[in-house]
Amino acid sequence: MQQDVYSVSQLNSAVRNTLEGQFGAVWLTGEISNFTQPVSGHWYLTLKDENAQVRCAMWRMKTQRVNFRPQNGMQVLVRAGVSLYEPRGDYQLILESMHPAGDGLLQQQFEQLKMKLAAEGLFAQNLKKNLPHFCKTVGVVTSATGAALQDILQILKRRDPSLKIVIYPTQVQGREATAEIVQMIELANQRQEVDVLIVGRGGGSLEDLWCFNEEAVARAIFHCTLPVISAVGHETDVTIADFVADIRASTPSAAAELVSRDQQQLLQQLNYKRQRLDMALDRIFEQKQQQLQRLLMRLQSQHPQAQLAWQQQKTGQLMQRLEHAIQRIMEKNRYNYTALCQRLDNNPLPYRLQKQQQHIQQLKVRLDFALKNKVANKQHYLAHLCAKMDSLSPLKVLARGYAIAENEQGKAITSVRQVAQGQIMQTIVADGTIISQVKAMTANVKSQ
Numbered sequence: 001m002q003q004d005v006y007s008v009s010q011l012n013s014a015v016r017n018t019l020e021g022q023f024g025a026v027w028l029t030g031e032i033s034n035f036t037q038p039v040s041g042h043w044y045l046t047l048k049d050e051n052a053q054v055r056c057a058m059w060r061m062k063t064q065r066v067n068f069r070p071q072n073g074m075q076v077l078v079r080a081g082v083s084l085y086e087p088r089g090d091y092q093l094i095l096e097s098m099h100p101a102g103d104g105l106l107q108q109q110f111e112q113l114k115m116k117l118a119a120e121g122l123f124a125q126n127l128k129k130n131l132p133h134f135c136k137t138v139g140v141v142t143s144a145t146g147a148a149l150q151d152i153l154q155i156l157k158r159r160d161p162s163l164k165i166v167i168y169p170t171q172v173q174g175r176e177a178t179a180e181i182v183q184m185i186e187l188a189n190q191r192q193e194v195d196v197l198i199v200g201r202g203g204g205s206l207e208d209l210w211c212f213n214e215e216a217v218a219r220a221i222f223h224c225t226l227p228v229i230s231a232v233g234h235e236t237d238v239t240i241a242d243f244v245a246d247i248r249a250s251t252p253s254a255a256a257e258l259v260s261r262d263q264q265q266l267l268q269q270l271n272y273k274r275q276r277l278d279m280a281l282d283r284i285f286e287q288k289q290q291q292l293q294r295l296l297m298r299l300q301s302q303h304p305q306a307q308l309a310w311q312q313q314k315t316g317q318l319m320q321r322l323e324h325a326i327q328r329i330m331e332k333n334r335y336n337y338t339a340l341c342q343r344l345d346n347n348p349l350p351y352r353l354q355k356q357q358q359h360i361q362q363l364k365v366r367l368d369f370a371l372k373n374k375v376a377n378k379q380h381y382l383a384h385l386c387a388k389m390d391s392l393s394p395l396k397v398l399a400r401g402y403a404i405a406e407n408e409q410g411k412a413i414t415s416v417r418q419v420a421q422g423q424i425m426q427t428i429v430a431d432g433t434i435i436s437q438v439k440a441m442t443a444n445v446k447s448q
Contacts, residue, residue, distance in 0.1 A: 078099075
């Protein structure tokens with residue numbers, strides 16, 4: 001069987017790929033020795049313990065993230081990838097991060113818990129609760145004697161003195177702090193006496209803030225039904241509580257700013273809204289006044305008394321025209337009679353005079369009869385018009401017990417389909433107007 005033959009370069013490359021693929025990133029602790037930093041900015045060192053050592057390299061972009069200066073003999077915690085330097089065939093570690101041994105262990109625990117809780121969904125954004133638009137009561141889980149509480153109280157007093165504050169005192173540092181913080185969060189959640197809960201403390205070292213990196217505190221915040229604001233340390237401090245909480249505030253003072261509303265800003269908004277309300281009321285009042293004037297004008301033009309006055313005025317005009325016509329006829333006949341008399345007087349013949357006198361007498365009789373007949377006919381026609389007008393008068397109809405129903409717009413109601421239950425209507429009777437509200441309608445059913 002023919003076996004594969006490798007060159008040295010091929011073998012080193014294969015071993016490097018195997019190491020990098022097999023181990024991935026690893027955490028380990030050890031003592032620094034042979035530390036060097038050439039002009040390239042990379043770090044080269046040996047990491048050792050009592051029984052073994054391994055060469056390490058850290059590239060310049062990674063070294064800029066280390067916040068301390070490594071020295072020989074220093075115990076550190078590193079995160080690294082296993083690799084092989086192919087030109088010399090040296091097994092080595094490529095460092096990704098470096099921490100002093102004490103802080104490094106805590107940082108490692110922080111990263112492990114962060115990855116665990118993130119995988120369980122405790123950091124999911126869709127589960128975050130929104131802050132209430134207007135808070136009436138704020139709860140604060142912190143030390144009763146700490147500076148953080150005083151900062152929160154001063155800011156809330158300045159911005160919104162009416163805001164109520166409930167303090168849930170607890171230790172915020174040490175072994176017993178974790179259990180007390182969890183107990184106070186659960187107590188606030190059980191009482192439901194606040195609108196939002198601030199959990200935090202002032203700044204400190206990683207060890208001082210470690211109780212806010214405990215899993216029990218993170219789960220208590222996650223299961224709290226109240227909106228929770230995490231306000232731990234300074235702006236650069238990041239804790240597990242910040243990731244689980246609904247909102248992270250950079251400082252306790254910033255948390256107080258979030259839950260309070262500036263009193264001066266509220267007064268300005270109130271004044272602005274009051275001005276808009278006054279303007280709106282003025283517009284509505286003016287519109288209602290114009291509408292009332294239009295309704296009054298329509299009511300005056302359609303009122304039965306106005307219609308009766310118009311009919312009386314028209315009747316008076318007809319009477320005047322009739323009187324003028326009678327006077328014209330009488331004057332014309334009188335003129336004719338006078339002309340005939342004059343012609344008769346100018347005729348010297350007695351016979352013609354007598355005949356003319358008889359004719360005149362006949363004409364006079366006929367004239368008197370025609371005048372009387374004409375006057376009687378006109379009087380009868382006038383009486384007929386007056387009787388007809390009187391029978392058609394709305395007041396006459398109202399006097400007989402009838403009424404006129406109108407809706408709010410002044411239109412006459414002639415069918416039950418023109419009204420609805422609860423509608424306001426007015427009923428005009430002989431001596432006034434009745435305002436009423438429709439309770440029910442009944443339609444007349446004609447027999448077949």
